[in-house]
Structures are given as structure tokens and as C-alpha cells.
Amino acid sequence: MKRIFLDNAATTPLDPEVMAAMTEVMSGTYGNPSSIHAEGRKARSLIEAARKTVANYLNCSIGEIFFTSGGTEANNMALKNAVRDLGVTRIISSPLEHHCVLHSLDAIRATGAARVEMVRIDERGHVDLEDLRKKLAEEGGKTLVSLMHSNNEIGNLLPLEAVAELCGDAGAMFHCDTVQTIGYFPIDLDRTRVSFLSGSAHKFYGPKGVGFVYVNSDNIIRPYLDGGAQERNMRGGTENIYGIVGLARALEIAAAEREARMAEMWEIKRYFIEQLKSVYPQVAFNGDTENSHCKVLSVSFPESPKGDLLLMNLDLAGISASGGSACSSGIDVGSHVVGHLHPDSKRHTIRFSFSHHNTREEVDAVVSKLGGML
Ligand SMILES: Cc1ncc(COP(=O)(O)O)c(C=O)c1O
Structure with a gap:
């Protein structure tokens, strides 16, 4: 059957072309990207080429892309670092977010470091932008808005540009969980002001266990994982080269098709x-x-x-x-x-x-x- x-x-499912790109690297590139010898440099160049692919897709700078283990880690990193390192004391989000956001918000709330407010959702499952505007206008300390681009259960789309504008006008930061939309919708970060967004390769025919977080260069955050100087000191640990190459190949194909x-x-x-x-x-x-x-x-x-x-x-x-x-x-x-x-x-x-x-x-x-x- x-x-x-x-x-x-x-x-x-993994795209066969993506699998081919990954297996080629698996069999031929075993260097540690942090090593300075030829094998290491070859592995490093693959990671940096992949970073360029992601940055091109988003029209942002390569220094703003950090590879992660997937969407969950990217969202955890954005939310928790914003509170820990950027002085965010209020987060406005929605009850329809993915559990990796909702549970991160629970964890943040439990530390007492930031308050969490939920925006009103209308009858059709859209974020009530008027309510968001009102909440943003209230005095609430340094604020981060965290709203997903497309809901993973009902599909509803957030008007990304309008929300980015509302946040910008109010001086708030904006984190967007774009895990379901990367590879499906064009996102131009030169035109749309977003502080953080997240992506996950297995949602667009790439491998599981690899993703990325975009961190706008205005936001100077400290390492999320302490360790070596990988990912420009932001996330210690030897990089998942095969996964990263697979992510980039999958994104190239998704963009072309x-x-x-x-x-x-x-x-x-x-x-x-x-x-x-x-x-x-x-x-x-x-x-x-x-x-x-x-x-x-x-x-x-x-x-x-x-x-x-x-x-x-x-x-x-x-x-x-x-x-x-x-x-x-x-x-x-x-x-x-x-x-x-x-x-x-x-x-x-x-x-x-x-x-x-x-x-x-x-x-x-x-x-x-x-x-x-x-
Ligand atoms: C909207 C959304 N955010 C985050 C995630 C988590 O991504 P990952 O599976 O890469 O951790 C998912 C996956 O189901 C998702 O649909």
C-alpha cells in the first residue's frame, strides 16, 4: 500500500538532491571547521557558503545568521537572549504560538525577569492588530513582540510588514517564528524590520536537527551555548556541517521552485x-x-x-x-x-x-x- x-x-521528506549534497560532504569532508589546516578550511568554506545562501534568501548580512539545531533552539535563543542580554522586561505574544515559544515564555516568566502579555486573537484566528497597537502604546518597559508568521496548526498568516512597522513605531523589538514560512514566502529583511527570526531545514525538504536564527546586527547578545568560538562565539560546539550544507541546498531549491x-x-x-x-x-x-x-x-x-x-x-x-x-x-x-x-x-x-x-x-x-x- x-x-x-x-x-x-x-x-x-528529504529531497534526494539535498541528500546527494549531504552525502558528498559526509564522504569527502571530515575536517573540523575550526581547524586551520586544509581539511578544516574546506569544511569552514562549506559552512560560510551555506550562511551566504541563507543571508541571500533573507536579504540580510551573513553576520546576522547563526546556525542552530533547529527552530526550537532558534526561538529559545531569541527570546531568552533578548531578556538576558538586551534588557527586555515585557514580551507581547499570542496564545497560538508553537510550544517552543509558549514554554520559553513560561520559563522566562518563572524567572521574574520579564512580564508576558497575550494579544487578543479574533474569531478567525488572526492577531488583533488594534489590540497589539494598544498594548504597545501602554507604558511597559523595553518590549519584545513575539508572533509567528504562519500558524503551524491552522495556517493563518501574520501581516509581517504591518507588525514590523507597528513594533518599529513603538520602539519595540520583534521576534517572528518563521519556521513554517522559510522556503515558502519571500522575506526581505532590508525592507522589513525584524529583530529575530527562526528557520528549520526539515520544514522545507532539508534534514532534521538543523536550523538557524537571524539576529539583527543592532542586537548584541552573549553566547547562547558556552564553549568554543563557533558561530562567532554565539553557540559553542562543532558545527553540523552535513546538516548545514543540506539546509542551504534545500533552501536554494525551495527558493528556485x-x-x-x-x-x-x-x-x-x-x-x-x-x-x-x-x-x-x-x-x-x-x-x-x-x-x-x-x-x-x-x-x-x-x-x-x-x-x-x-x-x-x-x-x-x-x-x-x-x-x-x-x-x-x-x-x-x-x-x-x-x-x-x-x-x-x-x-x-x-x-x-x-x-x-x-x-x-x-x-x-x-x-x-x-x-x-x-
Ligand atoms: C511554528 C513552529 N515553530 C517551531 C517549530 C520547531 O522547529 P524544530 O522542529 O526545528 O525544533 C515548529 C516545528 O514543528 C513549528 O511548526
Whole structure:
């Protein structure tokens, strides 16, 4: 049975071209990038070329990119360093952020070093910009706004430029979790003023366990990991050369194929919505299905005795999807995002998330198999 993978917001399969680039480095480049001999210099040059690729994508300077182990580390670093090193005493965020942001905020709050305020989310799952403006206008000490670019569970998009402007006008810093949008949306940091943003290779067909944080050069922070002088003293530890090379190759391909991939994913997402609505008129969609990422579609099915087993039955039928961010052993324990938007709902929510590899035939198969599971 050929499986149908509709969980591309959780991760994406490694692109064979990316794998080829990585294996070439694995077999031929074993030098430690910190060594000054030829092997070391060769490894160093690969890392610096990768940094250039990321900086080109974001239109920023290479000195503003630091490689990390992924999006979680990048977001932890941005938030915790902003408080520790830059005197931030208030963070404005949203209840719909990824757990790596929400749990970092819990940790910061517990130290007493900064206060955390949550911005209002409207009925469709968008950040209420008026509320953000009001909060920014209140006296609150040095402020960092932390809002994600695209929500990983419902797909809603943040108007990045408008938020950057609001923050800039109020003299606040802005951290944006761009883990779901790097490789899918162009981001021009020369035009859009952001203090920190984050990326993760496995969300755009690169390897797992590698990502980056962008730190605007105005922000002088101290090392996040104490150790050697790697990553310009910011993150000690021998660099993950293969991962970094894979990240850069995946980003180059994603940038070159961006428009074609996005068009294919929109086609699949809209077709899926249409088919679901026509076959199961009682389905509801969480969030804003249009002003959103083409990758993500959150669907709520009416309450039914079989609903709790929906994810497991989909898996048994060869279809991979997910219940939300907090999902273990195939048991859907609920999504904090959908729970915030619809606190009283007893519906069963499934997140389907697409890639340019998905086809209409796969959508037809999923829609038809769903029938016996509801
Ligand atoms: C919005 C968002 N932020 C952060 C992360 C964490 O990224 P990583 O898996 O690279 O730690 C994810 C991954 O699910 C995500 O979707």
C-alpha cells in the first residue's frame, strides 16, 4: 500500500538532491571547521557558503545568521537572549504560538525577569492588530513582540510588514517564528524590520536537527551555548556541517521552485476543501482558509463515537495526518490552537498539511476513505 503523507507541517521528506549534497560532504569532508589546516578550511568554506545562501534568501548580512539545531533552539535563543542580554522586561505574544515559544515564555516568566502579555486573537484566528497597537502604546518597559508568521496548526498568516512597522513605531523589538514560512514566502529583511527570526531545514525538504536564527546586527547578545568560538562565539560546539550544507541546498531549491510549489499546494488545498465540503457538508475549517499558508488545513469533523479513533483509522488506511501539536501515541489529546478558538467544541480536529508532491488522486482517496471513519 502506497501511503499518503498529509503531515508536511510536522516535517517534509528529504529531497534526494539535498541528500546527494549531504552525502558528498559526509564522504569527502571530515575536517573540523575550526581547524586551520586544509581539511578544516574546506569544511569552514562549506559552512560560510551555506550562511551566504541563507543571508541571500533573507536579504540580510551573513553576520546576522547563526546556525542552530533547529527552530526550537532558534526561538529559545531569541527570546531568552533578548531578556538576558538586551534588557527586555515585557514580551507581547499570542496564545497560538508553537510550544517552543509558549514554554520559553513560561520559563522566562518563572524567572521574574520579564512580564508576558497575550494579544487578543479574533474569531478567525488572526492577531488583533488594534489590540497589539494598544498594548504597545501602554507604558511597559523595553518590549519584545513575539508572533509567528504562519500558524503551524491552522495556517493563518501574520501581516509581517504591518507588525514590523507597528513594533518599529513603538520602539519595540520583534521576534517572528518563521519556521513554517522559510522556503515558502519571500522575506526581505532590508525592507522589513525584524529583530529575530527562526528557520528549520526539515520544514522545507532539508534534514532534521538543523536550523538557524537571524539576529539583527543592532542586537548584541552573549553566547547562547558556552564553549568554543563557533558561530562567532554565539553557540559553542562543532558545527553540523552535513546538516548545514543540506539546509542551504534545500533552501536554494525551495527558493528556485517557490512559485511553482506554492501554486501546486494551493491547487491541492482548494481541491481538498471543495471535495470535503461536497461529500461531508457538516465539516468546519479552523482558522482562515484563504489568508493562510497553502500548506495547512485544519478540519473539524462533527462529534461521533468513532471520532477519537479518526487519526488512528487514517493511519491504518495508509494516510498520515495529525491531530495538533500535542499528539502522542496516535491519541489526539487536543490542540491548544483549536482549543483557544473553539473552547466548547466537541468536534474532532485533524490537521492535513500538504506538499507539492501530493496529487488530486490522493485527495480523492482520502475523501473516500474518510467516509467509513466518521
Ligand atoms: C511554528 C513552529 N515553530 C517551531 C517549530 C520547531 O522547529 P524544530 O522542529 O526545528 O525544533 C515548529 C516545528 O514543528 C513549528 O511548526
